[in-house]
Amino acid sequence: xxxxxxxxxxxVGALMVAGQALAADKKVVAVSIPAADHxxxxxxxxxxxxxxxxxxxxxPDVEVVVKTSPSAADQxxxxxxxxxxxxxxxxxxxxxxSEELTQPVKAIKDMGTFITVVDRGLTDAxxxxxxxxxxxxxxxxxxxxxxxDKLGGKGDIVVLRGIPTVIDDERIKGFQDTIxxxxxxxxxxxxxxxxxxxxxxxxxxxxxxxxxxxxxxxNDDDMLLGVLEAVKQSGRTDIKLALGGNGMKDIxxxxxxxxxxxxxxxxxxxxxxxxxxxxxxxNLIGQAPVRGHVKLDAPLITQANAKEYYFPDSPF
Amino acid sequence: xxxxxxxxxxxxxxRYQFSWADAGPFLALAALLALGFLVNxxxxxxxxxxxxxxxxxxxxIIAVGATFVISxxxxxxxxxxxxxxxxxxxxxxxxxxxxxxxxxxIPAGMAIAVVTGLLCGLANGVIVTVGxxxxxxxxxxTMGIFRALITYMTNGGTIPIDRSLREAYRPVYFGTLxxxxxxxxxxxxxxxxxxxxLYKTKYGxxxxxxxxxxxxxxxxxxxxxxxxxxxxxxxxxxxxxAAICYVPRLGAATPTTGQLWELQVITAVVxxxxxxxxxxxxxxxxxxxxxxxxxxxxxxVLSDFVSEYLVAAVQGVIIIIAMLVQRFxx
Numbered sequence: 001x002x003x004x005x006x007x008x009x010x011x012v013g014a015l016m017v018a019g020q021a022l023a024a025d026k027k028v029v030a031v032s033i034p035a036a037d038h039x040x041x042x043x044x045x046x047x048x049x050x051x052x053x054x055x056x057x058x059x060p061d062v063e064v065v066v067k068t069s070p071s072a073a074d075q076x077x078x079x080x081x082x083x084x085x086x087x088x089x090x091x092x093x094x095x096x097x098s099e100e101l102t103q104p105v106k107a108i109k110d111m112g113t114f115i116t117v118v119d120r121g122l123t124d125a126x127x128x129x130x131x132x133x134x135x136x137x138x139x140x141x142x143x144x145x146x147x148x149d150k151l152g153g154k155g156d157i158v159v160l161r162g163i164p165t166v167i168d169d170e171r172i173k174g175f176q177d178t179i180x181x182x183x184x185x186x187x188x189x190x191x192x193x194x195x196x197x198x199x200x201x202x203x204x205x206x207x208x209x210x211x212x213x214x215x216x217x218x219n220d221d222d223m224l225l226g227v228l229e230a231v232k233q234s235g236r237t238d239i240k241l242a243l244g245g246n247g248m249k250d251i252x253x254x255x256x257x258x259x260x261x262x263x264x265x266x267x268x269x270x271x272x273x274x275x276x277x278x279x280x281x282x283n284l285i286g287q288a289p290v291r292g293h294v295k296l297d298a299p300l301i302t303q304a305n306a307k308e309y310y311f312p313d314s315p316f
Numbered sequence: 317x318x319x320x321x322x323x324x325x326x327x328x329x330x331r332y333q334f335s336w337a338d339a340g341p342f343l344a345l346a347a348l349l350a351l352g353f354l355v356n357x358x359x360x361x362x363x364x365x366x367x368x369x370x371x372x373x374x375x376x377i378i379a380v381g382a383t384f385v386i387s388x389x390x391x392x393x394x395x396x397x398x399x400x401x402x403x404x405x406x407x408x409x410x411x412x413x414x415x416x417x418x419x420x421x422i423p424a425g426m427a428i429a430v431v432t433g434l435l436c437g438l439a440n441g442v443i444v445t446v447g448x449x450x451x452x453x454x455x456x457x458t459m460g461i462f463r464a465l466i467t468y469m470t471n472g473g474t475i476p477i478d479r480s481l482r483e484a485y486r487p488v489y490f491g492t493l494x495x496x497x498x499x500x501x502x503x504x505x506x507x508x509x510x511x512x513x514l515y516k517t518k519y520g521x522x523x524x525x526x527x528x529x530x531x532x533x534x535x536x537x538x539x540x541x542x543x544x545x546x547x548x549x550x551x552x553x554x555x556x557x558a559a560i561c562y563v564p565r566l567g568a569a570t571p572t573t574g575q576l577w578e579l580q581v582i583t584a585v586v587x588x589x590x591x592x593x594x595x596x597x598x599x600x601x602x603x604x605x606x607x608x609x610x611x612x613x614x615x616x617v618l619s620d621f622v623s624e625y626l627v628a629a630v631q632g633v634i635i636i637i638a639m640l641v642q643r644f645x646x
Binding site for chain 2 (some may be wrong): 035036037038039041042043045046134142161164187188189190191194195196200202204205206208211222223225226229234295315316
């Protein structure tokens with residue numbers, strides 16, 4: 001009995017070693033991202049997996065491994081697991097938190113791994129070889145520019161903001177700095193925690209409080225969905241514009257369809273993880289140097305370019 | 317025995333005597349309405365009040381169930397994620413059935429929602445009673461399970477309802493019957509049923525007896541396991557009814573649906589005068605509690621003197637004052 005078990009164990013072990021040896025010929029790119037717990041992270045997971053599939057199919061010498069983690073602590077463990085069994089040629093990481101992930105990523109960097117950091121920076125910027133992120137200030141600023149233009153430089157608007165974080169602050173700052181000095185007046189600004197239900201309630205309250213509103217800006221598309229329902233229910237026609245941000249497929253679809261209240265969208269695209277993975281792989285096998293700091297802009301998505309940002313199969 | 321014999325005369329007395337403690341939540345509600353009117357006259361407009369009361373319907377309906385669970389000495393932290401889970405199952409089922417059943421997919425989906433809620437409640441109840449696990453821990457566990465299931469079902473995104481059903485189902489949240497929004501009618505029906513069962517039936521008295529003193533109830537021949545399990549099942553069905561009203565509002569279920577509702581529900585129940593340690597349930601107080609919570613949030617937006625950063629703090633202060641008023645009015 002025992003001996004048979006040992007033989008089986010040895011066989012499995014041998015297979016694993018063989019697998020390891022085979023894998024060693026490939027260049028390994030590990031991708032560590034948060035698990036899908038809301039729309040945007042769901043989009044990140046979708047695009048990371050899509051990139052892995054495409055690259056693994058296109059380049060037989062490269063293996064992209066995607067690992068999702070539900071918390072910062074889990075992400076630290078995931079990094080240890082990923083690097084313990086084999087040498088990583090590159091790591092693409094969207095860190096949960098800057099502080100907790102900095103040391104673990106540095107440990108991997110010290111093994112000679114190429115490090116790509118996406119979206120949220122580490123506390124020590126010297127660790128990363130490539131940093132890629134969107135531009136939250138531009139999300140606010142570009143939305144504001146469009147609104148000023150469309151409303152003819154003046155009007156009364158209400159704003160819904162998300163969860164008190166740097167992301168939210170930057171979007172609001174970009175917006176407020178841009179409307180400064182114009183005739184656009186922010187009647188009210190409140191937190192709705194990037195949540196459709198809270199946004200629905202808040203918009204109902206705004207509508208009860210203000211008899212005339214020219215435009216609404218919800219700094220995220222989940223909230224915009226709630227806003228649109230509340231406006232629809234009220235039957236009010238004074239609201240000329242209701243804009244969001246992030247690039248949710250339902251809203252991009254509205255832009256494609258030429259919706260008059262939501263004619264544009266500003267992206268903070270979860271597909272940035274895909275851009276980062278492709279760039280990392282380009283460096284690894286194509287000898288295309290990519291070291292540096294890349295900031296994706298937040299250009300207005302209009303009917304003309306909306307197709308580029310529309311992913312009907314993505315959950316977000 | 318003592319718990320029962322004492323509770324019967326107390327009930328009779330209450331019928332004839334005005335009790336400040338029982339009136340507490342309604343006085344708080346009236347005070348809040350007056351305050352709101354002073355702050356902003358629009359507060360008492362028919363549209364605003366109907367919006368706010370309609371919005372409070374979910375928490376009110378779930379809180380009626382929670383009144384049973386809490387008065388029987390239990391606690392259910394899983395209700396928020398259970399709403400999301402049931403909403404997800406319901407939408408998926410309706411979408412699946414839409415091609416074959418047409419609009420009949422909506423009532424079929426509602427039936428599935430109720431069955432799912434019943435089973436979820438039964439699971440909670442059995443874990444707590446037969447498994448003899450502290451309700452806090454047991455339902456903390458199922459809370460995580462339901463939340464993970466809805467996240468899995470949605471891939472972290474949303475499950476939207478089929479377009480062909482959207483318009484037909486919309487009136488369940490947005491429609492009115494005789495001028496009264498349908499969610500308000502549904503919560504009124506749930507409350508009347510809840511009040512009848514809790515105050516007028518044998519089961520309601522068993523519930524209070526088990527919550528007041530488990531050992532005494534057991535010696536009196538009451539099955540503690542059965543009584544508590546049924547309370548969790550009632551809770552599950554109430555959550556299902558809330559989910560049925562929830563789905564047509566935004567037409568989708570997401571991983572953030574119903575987040576932190578469990579805390580709102582427990583707050584509504586306690587503001588309403590139900591003792592968190594069990595033994596005493598107040599259905600109409602619970603309803604008042606749910607409306608109070610929603611009114612406070614509404615008042616924060618309609619008034620201009622609270623900074624957006626401090627809204628939650630002011631809400632907390634108002635809730636604590638409401639509880640203090642009740643405590644000292646006894």
